Amino acid sequence: MWVYEEQIDGKNLTEIINTEHENVKYLPNIKLPHNLVAVPNLREVVEGADIVIFNIPHQFLKNIFKQLDGIDFSKARAISCLKGLNVNKDGVTLLSDYIEQELGLHCGVLSGANLAPEVALEKFSETTVAYPLPKNYYPGDVDEDLLQILFQRTYFHVRTSPDTAGVSIGGALKNVVAIGAGLVEGYGWGDNAKAAIMRRGLMEMVRFGITFFPDCRPETFTVESSGVADLITSCASGRNVRVGREAARTGKHVDVVEKELLNGQSAQGIATMKEVHELLTHRGMTEDFPLLIAIYDICYGDLRIDDLPKVLADGPATQAGSRRNSVGEPAHQCNAGEDAAKL
Ligand SMILES: NC(=O)C1=CN([C@@H]2O[C@H](COP(=O)(O)OP(=O)(O)OC[C@H]3O[C@@H](n4cnc5c(N)ncnc54)[C@H](O)[C@@H]3O)[C@@H](O)[C@H]2O)C=CC1
Numbered sequence: 001m002w003v004y005e006e007q008i009d010g011k012n013l014t015e016i017i018n019t020e021h022e023n024v025k026y027l028p029n030i031k032l033p034h035n036l037v038a039v040p041n042l043r044e045v046v047e048g049a050d051i052v053i054f055n056i057p058h059q060f061l062k063n064i065f066k067q068l069d070g071i072d073f074s075k076a077r078a079i080s081c082l083k084g085l086n087v088n089k090d091g092v093t094l095l096s097d098y099i100e101q102e103l104g105l106h107c108g109v110l111s112g113a114n115l116a117p118e119v120a121l122e123k124f125s126e127t128t129v130a131y132p133l134p135k136n137y138y139p140g141d142v143d144e145d146l147l148q149i150l151f152q153r154t155y156f157h158v159r160t161s162p163d164t165a166g167v168s169i170g171g172a173l174k175n176v177v178a179i180g181a182g183l184v185e186g187y188g189w190g191d192n193a194k195a196a197i198m199r200r201g202l203m204e205m206v207r208f209g210i211t212f213f214p215d216c217r218p219e220t221f222t223v224e225s226s227g228v229a230d231l232i233t234s235c236a237s238g239r240n241v242r243v244g245r246e247a248a249r250t251g252k253h254v255d256v257v258e259k260e261l262l263n264g265q266s267a268q269g270i271a272t273m274k275e276v277h278e279l280l281t282h283r284g285m286t287e288d289f290p291l292l293i294a295i296y297d298i299c300y301g302d303l304r305i306d307d308l309p310k311v312l313a314d315g316p317a318t319q320a321g322s323r324r325n326s327v328g329e330p331a332h333q334c335n336a337g338e339d340a341a342k343l
C-alpha cells in the first residue's frame with residue numbers, strides 16, 4: 001500500500017506503520033494486519049498491479065497522475081473510493097472517469113455509509129460498488145462479481161449497482177449537505193432542522209445527478225448505501241458535520257476549523273462545495289440548487305444561518321428535479337421517492 005510519506009516525531013510514517021502496525025496519524029488505536037506493508041514510492045506499488053484501489057482526498061489526484069505518468073495500465077483495473085467530483089468551467093466528470101481519462105486505467109467506484117473508524121473495528125457496514133465493464137473486456141477480466149468477492153466481509157456487505165454516476169454523486173454531495181447539517185446543529189437548532197437539511201440535500205443530490213449525467217438513476221440515491229445511508233451516517237458523526245457544527249458554534253471559518261479539528265485529515269465537503277458553486281454559477285443554475293449554494297454562501301459569503309429557512313422556502317421544495325439537456329431545458333420530471341417506490 002502506498003502511503004504519502006510524513007515525519008511523525010522524527011520518524012517516517014511508513015516505518016511506523018511497518019513496525020508498529022498502526023497508522024498513528026490517520027487511524028490511531030487500530031491495529032493493522034501484518035501483511036499490510038506501507039511503501040513511500042507510489043510507482044513501485046502501482047506498476048504491475050492487477051487492481052489499483054484509490055483512496056486519497058481528491059485534491060491530491062492531479063499530483064498522483066503526474067507521478068504515474070507513462071505507466072501502461074491497459075491490463076490493470078481500478079476502483080475509486082474517493083468521494084468528490086472533478087469540476088472545471090467546462091463541466092463535471094466523475095472521479096472514476098477522470099482517473100480513466102488521465103491514466104488510461106479503467107475505473108469503477110466504491111461508496112457507502114462507511115465511516116473509516118467503524119469499518120476498521122469491523123462493525124457492520126454496507127457499501128455499493130459500481131463497475132462498468134471496460135471497452136477492452138476480455139474473458140476472465142475483472143467484473144463486478146469479482147469485485148464483490150474482493151471487498152465483501154462478514155461485517156462489510158457489498159451491493160453492486162449499474163449506476164456509476166448515482167453512486168459517485170451520492171458520495172460527493174453528501175459531504176456538502178453534512179456541513180450544512182453541522183451548521184444548523186452548531187447554531188443551536190435541533191434534529192427537525194437537521195432532518196430538513198438532509199431532505200433538501202437528498203433532493204438536490206438527485207437533481208444534480210439527473211441534470212449532469214443522463215444515465216444517472218434517481219432510485220440509486222434512496223435504495224443504495226451510497227445514497228441516503230451515507231447521507232445519514234455522515235450527518236450523524238462524520239468529519240464534515242463536525243466541521244460545520246464547530247464553525248457555527250465558534251463563528252470560526254470552516255477552513256480554520258478543518259485545520260484545528262482534523263489533525264491533517266480533510267472535510268471533503270469544503271473542496272466540493274467550492275467546486276459545485278463554481279460549476280452552478282458558471283452554468284447559471286444556482287436557483288435550482290438553493291441548499292448547496294446557501295451552504296457555500298454561509299461558509300464563504302455573507303449569508304447567515306438564520307437566513308436558511310427563507311432561502312429554502314423560496315427554492316424548489318419537493319421535486320427532485322428535472323432532467324435537462326445540455327442547454328438546460330427540462331426533458332423529464334422525476335421524483336426520487338416515487339421512482340424508488342416503483343422498484
Ligand atoms: N475517512 C472516512 O471515513 C471515509 C473516507 N472516504 C473517502 O476516501 C477519500 C480519502 O479519505 P481519507 O482516507 O479519510 O483521507 P483524509 O481526509 O483523512 O486525508 C488524509 C489522507 O491524505 C493523505 N495525504 C496527505 N497529504 C497528501 C498529499 N500531499 N498527497 C497525497 N496524499 C496525501 C494522507 O496520507 C492520508 O491518507 C476521500 O475521498 C474520502 O471522502 C470514504 C469513506 C469513508
Ligand SMILES: O=C(CO)COP(=O)(O)O
Nearest residue numbers: 112113114115238239240
Ligand atoms: O464518507 C464518509 C462516511 O461514509 C466519511 O464522512 P466524513 O468525510 O464526513 O468523515
